[in-house]
Amino acid sequence: MFRNQYDTDVTTWSPAGRLHQVEYAMEAVKQGSAAIGLRSKTHVVLATVNKASSELSAHQKKLFKIDNHIGIAMAGLTADGRVLSRYMRSECINHHFVFESPLPVGRLVVQVADKAQVCTQRSWKRPYGVGLLVAGLDETGPHLYQNCPSGNYSEYQAFAIGSRSQAAKTYLERKFETFMECTKEELIRHALFAVKESLQEEELSSGNCGVAVVGIDEPFVVLDPKTLQSYIESLETGKEEQQTMEETGTDDRQSLQVQHEGTGSRGISVGAGDDSPTDMET
Amino acid sequence: MSMVFAPCLTETTAPTTHAQPAWSPYDNNGGTCVAIAGEDYCVIAADTRMSTGFSILIRNYSKIHQITEKSVLASSGFQADIRALQKNLDARHQIYQHQHNKQMSCPAMAQLLSNTLYYKRFFPYYAFNVLGGLDNEGRGCVYSYDAVGSYERSGYSSQGTGMQLIMPVLDNQLKSASPLVLPLQKSTTPLSEFEAVDLVKDTFASAAERDIYTGDAVEIVIINREGVRRELMDLKRD
Numbered sequence: 001m002f003r004n005q006y007d008t009d010v011t012t013w014s015p016a017g018r019l020h021q022v023e024y025a026m027e028a029v030k031q032g033s034a035a036i037g038l039r040s041k042t043h044v045v046l047a048t049v050n051k052a053s054s055e056l057s058a059h060q061k062k063l064f065k066i067d068n069h070i071g072i073a074m075a076g077l078t079a080d081g082r083v084l085s086r087y088m089r090s091e092c093i094n095h096h097f098v099f100e101s102p103l104p105v106g107r108l109v110v111q112v113a114d115k116a117q118v119c120t121q122r123s124w125k126r127p128y129g130v131g132l133l134v135a136g137l138d139e140t141g142p143h144l145y146q147n148c149p150s151g152n153y154s155e156y157q158a159f160a161i162g163s164r165s166q167a168a169k170t171y172l173e174r175k176f177e178t179f180m181e182c183t184k185e186e187l188i189r190h191a192l193f194a195v196k197e198s199l200q201e202e203e204l205s206s207g208n209c210g211v212a213v214v215g216i217d218e219p220f221v222v223l224d225p226k227t228l229q230s231y232i233e234s235l236e237t238g239k240e241e242q243q244t245m246e247e248t249g250t251d252d253r254q255s256l257q258v259q260h261e262g263t264g265s266r267g268i269s270v271g272a273g274d275d276s277p278t279d280m281e282t
Numbered sequence: 283m284s285m286v287f288a289p290c291l292t293e294t295t296a297p298t299t300h301a302q303p304a305w306s307p308y309d310n311n312g313g314t315c316v317a318i319a320g321e322d323y324c325v326i327a328a329d330t331r332m333s334t335g336f337s338i339l340i341r342n343y344s345k346i347h348q349i350t351e352k353s354v355l356a357s358s359g360f361q362a363d364i365r366a367l368q369k370n371l372d373a374r375h376q377i378y379q380h381q382h383n384k385q386m387s388c389p390a391m392a393q394l395l396s397n398t399l400y401y402k403r404f405f406p407y408y409a410f411n412v413l414g415g416l417d418n419e420g421r422g423c424v425y426s427y428d429a430v431g432s433y434e435r436s437g438y439s440s441q442g443t444g445m446q447l448i449m450p451v452l453d454n455q456l457k458s459a460s461p462l463v464l465p466l467q468k469s470t471t472p473l474s475e476f477e478a479v480d481l482v483k484d485t486f487a488s489a490a491e492r493d494i495y496t497g498d499a500v501e502i503v504i505i506n507r508e509g510v511r512r513e514l515m516d517l518k519r520d
Contacts, residue, residue: 089380
């Protein structure tokens with residue numbers, strides 16, 4: 001993005017009809033470490049890539065509980081995110097005080113979006129530099145929304161924001177049609193796979209990622225490191241089971257051959273009956 | 283002539299009485315609350331009758347509200363104010379949990395309740411509260427309040443219309459030695475949990491005999507290490 005003469009003020013339009021300051025704010029979101037969200041018929045899962053600024057420091061908190069039925073993951077200027085989460089918590093508490101019922105997710109998302117829009121139309125303010133993935137449950141079921149610094153919001157089946165989110169999005173696009181019927185554990189595994197895509201080189205561990213879940217009759221909770229680690233480990237065993245299943249599966253020979261080509265460098269004897277796993281090199 | 287200018291010192295002016303208001307923002311819905319603290323438990327009880335004037339409105343209304351995992355608030359007085367106070371404390375507790383990632387301790391809640399009551403010093407909550415629970419060491423604690431937030435931790439307490447009938451009985455059964463007597467005795471009672479619950483049932487049954495605002499049933503909440511338990515005992519319905 002090149003600097004030009006219409007980007008000093010958020011209240012100045014460019015001749016092309018753009019507000020550059022708002023777009024720069026969205027850039028800040030793209031620079032932050034990734035946040036991923038996905039939902040099923042019964043649960044919504046949020047996952048984040050946790051970056052520590054140095055080896056000596058603790059990881060930044062990117063998952064926040066807003067209320068028992070709503071939580072957020074953020075990407076970008078986490079300080080702005082903290083302020084927004086304080087606002088969201090306050091709104092939920094006030095709504096509950098007056099109406100004695102949980103604030104519907106969609107309404108909260110609109111309120112946040114309106115708050116963000118104000119910052120795009122005041123010369124003495126700047127847009128929020130944080131993108132939020134809002135996961136929540138209400139009477140109409142589980143929902144996942146994204147809030148932008150621009151004041152836009154949209155609902156998603158699954159989404160990812162932040163740096164290297166495209167890799168996660170590609171994974172999600174491949175798999176999202178199966179999400180609705182997933183169990184909680186399967187959904188969390190999908191989320192972790194998506195995080196893995198964003199991490200690329202790094203090993204997935206409970207130290208560099210975070211996961212949170214909300215579900216029907218299950219309040220929003222950020223998974224503790226131990227539970228998270230056991231899910232990560234189940235990814236490995238799950239993957240092994242998946243691959244051995246592909247080789248010795250009850251599918252016909254044709255599909256077996258096609259699958260083998262896909263999995264690449266594995267010594268497989270094709271053709272002679274059902275090969276037991278011990279014959280394979282794993 | 284001097285009489286016109288000099289104030290007369292011998293004459294006493296009749297005290298002006300405040301005109302009787304046509305409408306009061308308060309009403310007393312009656313009822314009694316009791317709490318007893320033990321070594322590792324706390325018993326909080328309140329009757330379930332809600333009245334107005336000489337009439338009964340509800341026979342099974344709960345005056346007890348659990349605010350945190352370890353604190354339970356029992357209040358008698360004006361139930362509308364009490365409900366508002368409970369909601370206020372709930373909201374404040376939610377904020378605390380968001381900020382500190384843990385629940386409020388009973389002593390912390392006790393202070394918060396006192397501050398909340400004093401905040402409305404000039405239009406008070408018509409609520410006579412007894413807060414019971416477990417402190418940070420797991421020992422039972424009881425805090426009792428007046429309408430504007432003056433509070434004190436003690437081993438046992440009662441508030442409400444039956445307070446005058448019940449307190450002397452509790453004093454007789456539970457009163458520990460004066461704080462002037464050394465060695466200092468803890469502000470908790472040596473009763474077992476079962477004995478404390480039994481004592482509470484006896485006191486309510488007695489209060490229900492003579493206090494017209496106490497009766498129908500007594501709701502007893504017991505907090506201990508394992509968690510929170512409820513009991514309900516019927517009282518005279520007259």
